[in-house]
Amino acid sequence: MWDGMINGMLTGISTTMIPTNIGMVLIGCFRGSLIGMLPGLGPITAVALMIPVTYGLEPTTGMVLLSGVDYGAIFGGSTSSILINAPGEAATVATALDGYPLARQGYPGKALAIAAYASFSGGTISVIMLMFFAPMLANVATSFQSADYFALMILGLTAVSAFAGRGGVLKALLMVVLGLMLATVGTDQTSGVQRFTFGSLELLDGIEFLLLAMATFALTEALSIVLKRDESSDSLKPKMIGFKSLKVTKKEFKKIAPTIGRSSLLGFFVGVLPGAGATLGSFMAYGMERNLASPEDREKFGKGSLLGLAAPEAGNNAASSGSFVPLLCLGIPGSGTTAVMLGALIAYGIEPGPRMFIESPEVFWGVIMSMYLGNVFLLILNLPLIPYFARLLAIPRNLMVPMILFFSLMGVYLITFNDFDILMMVFFCLAAMALRLMNYPMAPLLLGFILGGLMEDNLRRALMIYDESISFMWERPLTLGINLATLFILFFPILRSFIASKRRNSVRFD
């Protein structure tokens, strides 16, 4: 088996290292990160835009280009999250939680640099995992049943305390419930019944996650800059955002290294699962890191923590590479982007699946090897550009606010070309603004929304499969294991404070 792998890698290297393919990696990465930087335009749009260009190319060259665009867009997506709180796409929403505050505090260069390093490491670690374990991981992708996904979503919900922010846990929980409620809008999968659509055609497909994220993050942020009118919300002074603030100290590197490692692994595994995806990967990585952080580090989460920025960035990049496992090894698309890529593969006459290693090894290994190269290119391409991007923040406020509003509204409109979406965004923005003024945090709303739909579908599927009995929660070892992990996370803080107080008591009595 190892022989085959080494042969495969050599094939991959020899197919990738021809000038055309290296050029394609470069073009793909660059174009992907450019499109990804625009608020609202993410990998799926970027890849779909490139499909016509790839028609005339060799299969390997075309796939190398498309995958370059894909991870380039994920890489670039963090830029607008960090600079203007407008997530480039769903998977970079969690990046805004700490990246934006960090940029506001005068470290946009540093925030972008950390995001770039974290993305690079996440991407590279997951390519290595892909290279060695892809066939084995295909089994992981097909071992998760509806019951396990439901358990996984519950585990994801425990991350909610990580997103509490200023308002405290109770307000965070209320926002999660609101998010869960918003997720029920649209056609109900299990019965086919329309829920809360008010007879309107427009709400039939439910509410787009990115629309909600843009309305609650970017638009409300722009409005609150207008409302505040104080020094802190004014644009940053240009001299503060020179090339120097890009520097990440050795100590900081040491601190974020374990976070990046853990988040990459978690993100990768979540990405491998066809029913989860990069957005979930980034949120779970953020929640996990906050739970693991020391009390003083935990305080900083949501206020510009380096850990809170590195975790989701490593997580979402690793997850997007992870989603190549079911695509290449099983021919099953786990995300919208990989579904588009599956279409491209089939158009080339290649059948992805277990036999792809044997029948088209040059495509399989070529794509994987090019990803390694692409990650290096992205880092080299993006680092020198950071000071230029960071300078965007020097734009005076009276220009900046309309620009954020324009790009956010445009970004959402460009996905669906549906004017109703813009009205909906304005509505959500006003509602979110009111909630924000009362210190209700927005991130739990998004977490509830993204988990809500998945949770409900999987729960109801599991119930149907198990004939309406909830025994699925413990019958299979995998489900049971995930549920035990959830319980552990829920009771760990209580246990910890119990032990701590006991220790304190014993000290007192000595």
Place this chain on the structure above:
Amino acid sequence: MKRKWFGRMLVLLAVLCMALPVNMSFAAAEVEELHFLIPGGAGGGWDGTARGVGKALLDSGLLGQASFENMSGGGGGKALNHLISTAKRQQGTMLVNSTPIIIRSLTGVFPQSFRDLTPISSVIADYAALVVAKDSKYQTLDQILADFKKDPRSVKIAGGSVRGSMDHLVPAMIIKGAGGDPLKLVYIPYDAGGKAMAGLLSGDTQVLSTGFGEALGLANQDMVRILAVTSDERLSQAPDVPTVKESGIDVTFANWRGFFGAPGLPEAKAQAYRALLKKMYDTPEWVDIRNKRGWQDLYKPGAEFTAFLEDQEKAIGGMMRELGFIQ
């Protein structure tokens, strides 16, 4: 200094990247210009059909210029509405659609139906298939039906779309055709065909109802087995797979994909588009695309198309009434 130069080079590269051309052809063409209206997002089935047909027409020189517009929303209703309300300036537009237009107008998702449009022609078909995992105990459709008759809860059938969609209606029709009660069928919905397939492979569900084209790739790789297809005769891509008819059940079902023009489209123009599509079938460009994507030709122009749609509406409507989706 050097850094500045590097930055400029990057900007230049960026501009060059943005300007990557999309290939165009300028040969003398059958029809000068067509606009394809796609009621769903990029990368979906409708998108693939419209762009595939458009590409074959362009590459073979039958069509001078093509433009594509994605307009998602309302399960396709948004684009339908748009085409009807701006019919006068949509003479060069073809709307791509498929079986769901019938299902959705039956359930009242949108008030319009195919009768409000000018049917151009159906182009391709994908037949429905029942699929099991490779190590499943089921070898034939009859075994599934026998189990269902013994205990309906023991056979659950999954699909990649909501209850009341094609993936649900097809197994319901088969069960009814075999003399079972389709109301007793437990249908397990997933939100995409790929996820339903992953559910089948993980053992979440035992039987999957999906499109033949979607299952063919994995069947060729010996990961799943296709037990039956809903075509009239066996398909050339999988000659070993029996049809549902061979089990003595009189059910055939084609998920067609085809094109519609705006209401009130002049007959001369509609005929020109039909002739254009007919010519496309013989071009090597089309044969290539069709084979790669596993499509089956299904050319039913004009009145033939309308009659076919009416038949399908009757079959689907009957089943939906029986299942209680419509009154």
